[in-house]
Amino acid sequence: MYDDFAQVYDALMQEIDYHEWADYVFRLLLNAKSPVKSILEFGCGTGNITLELAQKGFEMTAVDLSDNMLTIADEKAEKAGLNTIRFFKGDMSNFAIGEQFDAVICCCDTVNYLPDLKAIENFIMCSLDALKPGGLLLFDMNTPEKYKEVIGDNTFVYNLDDVFCVWENQPDLDNNKMNYDLSFFIRQKNDLYERCEETQHQYIHSVEDVFKLLKIPAFIDPKIYTFGTFMAGGSESDRVQFVVEKRG
Ligand SMILES: C[S@@+](CC[C@H](N)C(=O)[O-])C[C@H]1O[C@@H](n2cnc3c(N)ncnc32)[C@H](O)[C@@H]1O
Numbered sequence: 001m002y003d004d005f006a007q008v009y010d011a012l013m014q015e016i017d018y019h020e021w022a023d024y025v026f027r028l029l030l031n032a033k034s035p036v037k038s039i040l041e042f043g044c045g046t047g048n049i050t051l052e053l054a055q056k057g058f059e060m061t062a063v064d065l066s067d068n069m070l071t072i073a074d075e076k077a078e079k080a081g082l083n084t085i086r087f088f089k090g091d092m093s094n095f096a097i098g099e100q101f102d103a104v105i106c107c108c109d110t111v112n113y114l115p116d117l118k119a120i121e122n123f124i125m126c127s128l129d130a131l132k133p134g135g136l137l138l139f140d141m142n143t144p145e146k147y148k149e150v151i152g153d154n155t156f157v158y159n160l161d162d163v164f165c166v167w168e169n170q171p172d173l174d175n176n177k178m179n180y181d182l183s184f185f186i187r188q189k190n191d192l193y194e195r196c197e198e199t200q201h202q203y204i205h206s207v208e209d210v211f212k213l214l215k216i217p218a219f220i221d222p223k224i225y226t227f228g229t230f231m232a233g234g235s236e237s238d239r240v241q242f243v244v245e246k247r248g
Contacts, residue, residue, distance in 0.1 A: 001065070001198075004068075024228055033134045039059070040061045043092060047073030051077060100135070111139050141207070
């Protein structure tokens with residue numbers, strides 16, 4: 001997962017406005033009891049949110065499972081002169097760092113890569129351990145409605161400058177799973193194209209079931225927003241944003 005695909009991830013995500021996304025995270029963080037300085041980010045990928053938040057002055061520590069995604073993130077951080085960002089390889093459902101942060105974030109439906117509620121519960125517990133009292137945990141998730149109605153069994157073709165990609169969605173809704181078959185051709189220095197193939201899996205979780213995992217004494221005030229807003233969200237939204245505070 002996220003092996004060769006790491007090379008084309010940023011090209012295919014061009015339509016995502018990461019500046020706006022990081023701004024939303026920034027606005028959510030303004031509701032913390034104490035000003036947020038340090039952030040632990042799970043599933044940082046190629047660092048698109050990480051770099052945006054570092055540029056806003058946050059002390060970023062970023063974790064991902066994919067070596068290739070981390071290598072690209074690290075190169076981008078170095079190029080941008082953001083040398084204070086720390087990157088770690090790790091699994092967010094089994095991660096301990098022995099430090100505590102003002103906030104833990106996880107963006108861009110990374111939680112949908114966790115296969116079941118137990119793995120999500122483990123991710124929530126790892127986040128809890130990594131939070132200072134009063135710290136905020138923020139993560140977003142694609143809803144079952146989005147997998148059914150928007151992602152569906154569509155096929156997309158991307159014809160970009162140096163990448164040609166066919167992206168096929170193969171829903172397995174009975175098993176709460178969405179498979180993505182990716183075939184891509186990457187232009188090499190000699191103008192020939194290298195063909196790569198990768199299959200990825202995301203998992204479909206009910207908004208209510210995930211919300212229940214946040215209703216524990218260690219947390220206060222769990223909220224679900226419709227992504228991008230501060231309005232109550234639920235299973236009818238395409239993407240929801242969970243926000244919860246660690247009890248002080
Ligand atoms: C959709 S990408 C999102 C990347 C980034 N957050 C962004 O907004 O562009 C999902 C990322 O989650 C990472 N990932 C998936 N499962 C993970 C896990 N269990 N622990 C840590 N990272 C994981 C993948 O390697 C990938 O980089």
